[in-house]
Amino acid sequence: MAVDPIHQFQIQNILPITTIGGTQIHLTNSAVYMLVSVAITVILLLGTTTGRRLVPTRMQSLGELSYEFVANTIRSTAGEQGMRFFPFVFSLFMFILVSNMIGLIPYTFTVSSHLIVTAALSLLVFFTVLIYGFYKNGLHFFNLFVPKGIPVYILPLIVFIEVLSFLSRPISHSVRLFANMLAGHITLKVFASFITMLGAMGAVGWAGAILPLGLTVALTALELLVAFLQAYVFTILTCIYLNDALHPGH
Amino acid sequence: MAAEKAHTEVPGGHGGGFPPFQKDTFASQLFWLVIAFALLYVLISKVALPRVGSIIDARRARIDGDLAAANQLKSSTEEAMASYEKSLVEARSRAQTIGNETRDRLNAEAEKSRKALDEQLNVKLAEAEKTIAATKTAAMTNVRSIAADATGAIVARLIGTAPAESAVASALDSVLKR
Numbered sequence: 001m002a003v004d005p006i007h008q009f010q011i012q013n014i015l016p017i018t019t020i021g022g023t024q025i026h027l028t029n030s031a032v033y034m035l036v037s038v039a040i041t042v043i044l045l046l047g048t049t050t051g052r053r054l055v056p057t058r059m060q061s062l063g064e065l066s067y068e069f070v071a072n073t074i075r076s077t078a079g080e081q082g083m084r085f086f087p088f089v090f091s092l093f094m095f096i097l098v099s100n101m102i103g104l105i106p107y108t109f110t111v112s113s114h115l116i117v118t119a120a121l122s123l124l125v126f127f128t129v130l131i132y133g134f135y136k137n138g139l140h141f142f143n144l145f146v147p148k149g150i151p152v153y154i155l156p157l158i159v160f161i162e163v164l165s166f167l168s169r170p171i172s173h174s175v176r177l178f179a180n181m182l183a184g185h186i187t188l189k190v191f192a193s194f195i196t197m198l199g200a201m202g203a204v205g206w207a208g209a210i211l212p213l214g215l216t217v218a219l220t221a222l223e224l225l226v227a228f229l230q231a232y233v234f235t236i237l238t239c240i241y242l243n244d245a246l247h248p249g250h
Numbered sequence: 251m252a253a254e255k256a257h258t259e260v261p262g263g264h265g266g267g268f269p270p271f272q273k274d275t276f277a278s279q280l281f282w283l284v285i286a287f288a289l290l291y292v293l294i295s296k297v298a299l300p301r302v303g304s305i306i307d308a309r310r311a312r313i314d315g316d317l318a319a320a321n322q323l324k325s326s327t328e329e330a331m332a333s334y335e336k337s338l339v340e341a342r343s344r345a346q347t348i349g350n351e352t353r354d355r356l357n358a359e360a361e362k363s364r365k366a367l368d369e370q371l372n373v374k375l376a377e378a379e380k381t382i383a384a385t386k387t388a389a390m391t392n393v394r395s396i397a398a399d400a401t402g403a404i405v406a407r408l409i410g411t412a413p414a415e416s417a418v419a420s421a422l423d424s425v426l427k428r
Contacts (some may be wrong), residue, residue, distance in 0.1 A: 002388065002419045006268065006269060009268075009269040009270060010269045011269060011272065011275040011278070012280065013278070017281075020277065020281070023277040024277075024278075025278050025281045026278045026393070027276060027278075027282075028278050028279070028282070030275075030278075030282065031278065031279070031281075031282035031286070034262055034282050034283060034286035034287075035282070035286055037286070037290075038286050038287075038290045038293075039290055041290060041294075042290070042294075042298065044299060045298035045299075045301075045302060046293075046298055046301065047302050049298075049302055049305060052301075052304075052305050052308075053305075054308070054309055054312060056305075060305075063298075063302055064302055064305065067299065067302045067303065067306065067417070068306070085289060086298055087294050087295030087297065087408050088295075090294055090299060091287065091290050091291045091294045091295070094286060094290070094294070095286075095290055113270065114269070114270045114275075114279060115271070116270070116275075116276045116279050116280060117279055117283055120280055120283055121287075122285075124287075162323065178270070202252050
C-alpha cells in the first residue's frame with residue numbers, strides 16, 4: 001500500500017479545449033482550481049460589499065481588511081506612487097493566498113505548487129518592473145545597478161553583481177513560493193500516510209499512529225501559516241521590486 | 251485509501267516523472283493562468299477595489315465629518331457657556347449697582363424725613379417751653395398773692411393786728427429774691 005506523496009501534484013486533463021500551435025490545451029484540475037480561486041476572491045470582495053455598510057459585517061470587514069493590508073504593504077515599501085500598481089499587487093496577493101488556502105483542504109490541488117505557474121507570475125512582475133522602469137526613468141533606470149558612493153575600481157564588480165542579482169530575482173521569487181508549497185504538501189502527505197500505514201497494523205499500530213497524527217495536525221497549522229506567509233512574501237517582494245522601478249536611485 | 255483511489259483515476263496521459271516538471275502540462279497551465287489572472291485583474295481593478303475603496307473612503311469621510319461636527323458643537327457649547335458666565339457676571343454687578351442706588355436713595359429719604367421731623371419737634375418743643383414759662387410766670391404771680399394773704403393772716407394771729415400791706419409786700423420781695 002504505497003502512498004505516493006507526489007501524486008497530489010499530478011495535472012489531470014479533464015476536457016480538451018483547443019489546440020494552439022499544435023499543442024493541445026486541456027481544461028485541467030489546475031485550471032479548475034485557478035478559476036475557483038478567482039471566483040472565491042471575487043465573491044469575497046464583491047458579494048460581501050453589496051450592502052456598502054458603514055459599520056461592516058464580518059465578511060465585509062474581511063474584504064476591507066485585505067484591501068487595507070495590501071495597501072499598507074505597498075505604501076510602506078514603495079511609497080504613495082506604488083499605489084498605481086495596487087490592483088496588480090492586490091490581484092497577485094489574493095490569487096496566491098486564496099489558491100494556497102484552497103490547496104490545504106484535503107483532496108484539493110495547489111495551483112502554486114507548480115513551478116510554471118509561479119515562474120509565470122514572477123516573470124510578469126519582472127517584466128512589469130523592467131518595462132515600467134525604462135518607461136518612467138528612461139536610461140536612468142540603469143542607476144539601479146550603480147550604487148552611489150562606491151570606489152571606481154570596484155564599480156565593475158559591483159555592477160556585475162547587481163545585474164546578476166536583478167536577473168536572478170524571478171528565479172528566487174518563483175522558486176521560493178513553489179518550493180514552499182511543494183515541500184509543505186509532501187511533508188503533510190508523508191506524515192498523514194504514516195497514520196494509515198500504522199493503522200493497518202492493528203492495535204499497536206493504532207497507538208503508534210498517535211504521534212504522526214499529532215504531527216499532521218501541527219503541520220497543518222504550520223502550513224496554514226506558510227500559505228499566508230508565502231503569499232505575503234511574494235507580495236512584499238513584488239512591492240520591493242516595483243519600488244526599484246519607481247525609484248531606481250537606491 | 252483515498253490517495254490510492256485518486257491514483258487509479260489518473261488518465262496517465264503525461265507519462266512519468268515529477269509532475270511540476272512535466273513539460274506537456276505547461277501550455278495548458280499557462281493558458282488557464284493567463285485567463286484566470288486576467289479575469290481576476292479586470293474584476294479587481296474595475297469593480298472590487300473601487301467599491302471597497304469607496305466604502306472605506308465614505309466611512310473615513312463620515313467619521314471625519316462627525317468629528318468635525320462634534321468639535322464645532324463643543325466649541326459652540328463653550329462659547330455659550332462663556333457668554334452665559336459673562337452675562338451672569340454682568341447681571342450680578344448690575345444687581346449690586348441697583349441695590350447700592352436703592353439703599354443710598356432710601357437713606358437720603360430717611361435722612362430728609364428725619365430732619366423734617368426734627369424741625370417739627372423743635373418747633374413744638376419751643377412752643378411747649380413758652381407755654382411752660384408763661385404758666386410758671388402766672389403761677390409765681392399767684393404764689394406771691396397767696397403768700398401775702400397767708401403772711402397777713404399768720405401775723406394777725408400772732409400779734410393780733412394785721413400788718414400793713416406794704417410791709418408784707420417788701421418782706422415777700424426780700425424773701426423771693428433770695
